[in-house]
Amino acid sequence: MSVSRRRAVAAGTGLTLLASALSLPAASAAPDSPDPAVTGPVPATTAVGDPAxxxxxxxxxxxxxxxxxxxxxxxLSGEATRYDADGASDAEVISTGHEYRTRMVVRRPTDPGAFNGTVITEWYNVSNQWDQEVDWFQTHEHLLREGYAWVGVSAQRAGVHSGTGLRSWSPDRYGSLDLTDGGTVTDDTLSWDVFSQAVGAVREPAGTAPLGPLEAETVVATGHSQSAGRLWSYVNSVDPGGDVVDAVVLHGGGGPLRDAVETPVLKINSETDVAIDLLGAAQRQPDSDTLRTWEVAGASHGDWKLITDYGRLRIRDIGTAPGGYPGTPQTCDEPSGSRVPQHMVQGAAYDHVADWAAGGDAPPSAPAIDLLADGSVDRDDLGLGRGGIRLAAQEVPVRLNSGLNTGPGFCFIDGSSRPVDDATLAAWYPDEEQYVDEVVAVTGAAVEAGYVPADVAADPSWYTDVAELVQDRVESGLVREQVGARIVDRMHRALEAADDGDWNAADRWVRQAHTFAERQVRDDLASASVARSTAAVRGVLALTVDG
Incomplete structure (x- = not known):
């Protein structure tokens, strides 16, 4: 799809084009809306974390x-149009001229020369009755390394007006926000146009520029779970007429696309999403000129990275932790949160989609997760799902990861990750070098296929997984606390170096951790487990350098 897709956004919302494309009668056609007013940056009046x-x-x-x-x-404020957008047909205008005021959060490079030209615009998830930026939590390390800008848009009432929404959270800061036109709109029918106007303000600012000195070349809309469902309706019903965004990533949900959709769409679904057909995730369509679907074996809808990265901020700003957060009571039947790093795949997805939207090659196709006749996931003798995009955590496991779990609350979408004891790991992988070769081979295949970024060793999970493995053995008494602290310190230093692209320094720190594991961990089986995992990280570092 060429950059000509951006032609409509200069008009702000594209409402006139939308009404024309839908051939609406004159009485219901939307007028040419004025550009929204953007104010800010809104200054902070307290330190982050202050109760005020x-x-x-x-x-x-x-x-x-x-x-x-x-x-x-x-x-962001202005007048918005209400749409009936069911995802099955073109949107219809319900009414126009509704006043609104909402917010957007921007995280961007300060130097225009460091900006890659693509803005990832996230539709905030409001399943918990407050704004949640799942896609930022999952991929921010990759976005920062690659020079993306990220924008979060508060498009739905719950995030603003609920008892835990923005207005209640900080009346002084957010009390003027309104997505109901003074209480006259009691549903989310304004959300489609509010989101469109936010994209228009980012791309073609009429006054205050949310991106500052940056100029957006490509805008990719993204949303997870509930937000994927909203964007599914948006791309199926609204965007065909308005031509607002350049591409869409539906993460964790989103049913079939209509033939009318010309916007490039990539769906990325976890094993959870496919197994329970979350928001239509199992309603598969063949890949096409405008659609790619990626499914990640063993991954869960709410995974370990999301729980841990989001949990710190939720505790700070809401006062409660998400289910499965470390150090809190575990309520699910299995340990929560798959460790399969689906976020690596998501980072590659953004890279492919940005290029695709700008006229480059479409992303590669990917194998689907294998399903049985009853719709359940086909599993091997260990209970690991077959098929799909396969990462080393699934193909060469040191934990048993699944997209499924049971228990109260959100357990059914949080997946699970069951630890494996050292004796079993030693039986599975008696030869360290062979284990490393297998990890490198699986990871190299994923890089070669385009399912993970080429700088795969920069991902934090390689280092944090080892640190967690060590900490588990410290708590169980298999590794002395002082020795464990040394290994964890070296892995954290390696992570910092890898994030900077200093592969030699990263390897040096991991090599020290490996030496500590071999020489200072007294329990032979625990020593082998830690040494095996650090050696694998060194292998992935070598793969990244050689690649």
Whole structure:
């Protein structure tokens, strides 16, 4: 799809084009809406974490300045149109001229030369009755390394008006926000146009520029779970007429696409999503000129990375932890949160989709997760799902990961990750070098296929997984606390070096961790487990350098 797709956004919402494309009668056709007013950056009036909440809700705890980035919040106001957008047909205008005021959060490079030209615009998930930026939590390391800008848009009432929404969370900061036109709109029918106007303000600002000195070349809309469902309706019903975004990533849901959709769409679904047909995830369609579907074996809808990255901020700003957060009571029947790093695949998906939307090659096709006749996932003798995009955590496991779990609340979508004891691991992998070769081969195949980024060793999970493995053995008394602290310290240093692309330094730190595991861990089986895992990280580092 060529860059000509951006032609409509200069009009702000594209409403006139939408009405024309839908051949609506004159009485219901939307007028040419004015550009929305953007104010900001909205200054912080308190420190982050202060109970007065004078800062952006869920303000990131990532050191953005260290990456040459800045976080800013803006208010967006104007008049929006209500749409009936069911995802099965073209949207219809219900009514026009509804006043609104909402917010967007921007995280962007400060140097225009560091910007890759693509804006990842996330539709905030409001399943918990507050704004949640799942796709940022999952992929922010990759976005920062690659020079993306990220924008979060508050498009739905729950995120603003619920008892835990923005207005209640900080009346002083957010009390003026309104997605109901003064209480007259009691559903989310304004959300489609609010999102479109936010994209228009990012791409062609009429006044205050949310991206500052940056100029957006490509806008990719993204959303997870509930937000994927909203974007599914958006791309099926609204965008065919307005031509607002350049591409869409539906993460964790989204049913079939209509033939009318010309916007490139990539669906990325976990094993959970396919197994329970979450929001139509199992309603598969063949790949086409505008559709790719990727399914990640063993991954879960709410995985370990999301639980841990999001949990810190949720505790800070809401006062409660998500289910499965470390150090809190575990309520699911199996340990929560698959460790299969689906976020690696998601990072590659954004890279492919940005290129695709700008006229480059379509993303590669991918194998589907294998399903049995009853719709359940086909599993091997260990209970691991077959088929799909396969990462080393699934193909050469040291934990048994699944997209399924049982128990109260969100257990059914959080998946599971059962530890494997050292004796069993030693029986599975008696030869360290062979284990490393298998991890490198699986990872190299994923890189070659385009399912994970080429700089795969930069991903934090390689290092945090080893640190977690060590900590587990410290708590069980198999590794002395002092020795465990040394190994964990080296893995954290290696992560910092890898994030900077300093592969030699990363390898040096991991090599030290491997030496500590071999020489200072007294329990032979625990020593082998830690040494095996650190050796595998070194193998992935070598793969990245050689690749």
């Amino acid at each position: 909440h004078g800062y952006p809700f869920l303000a990131t705890d990532v050191d953005l300045a260290d990456h040459g980035y800045v976080e800013q919040e803006f208010f």
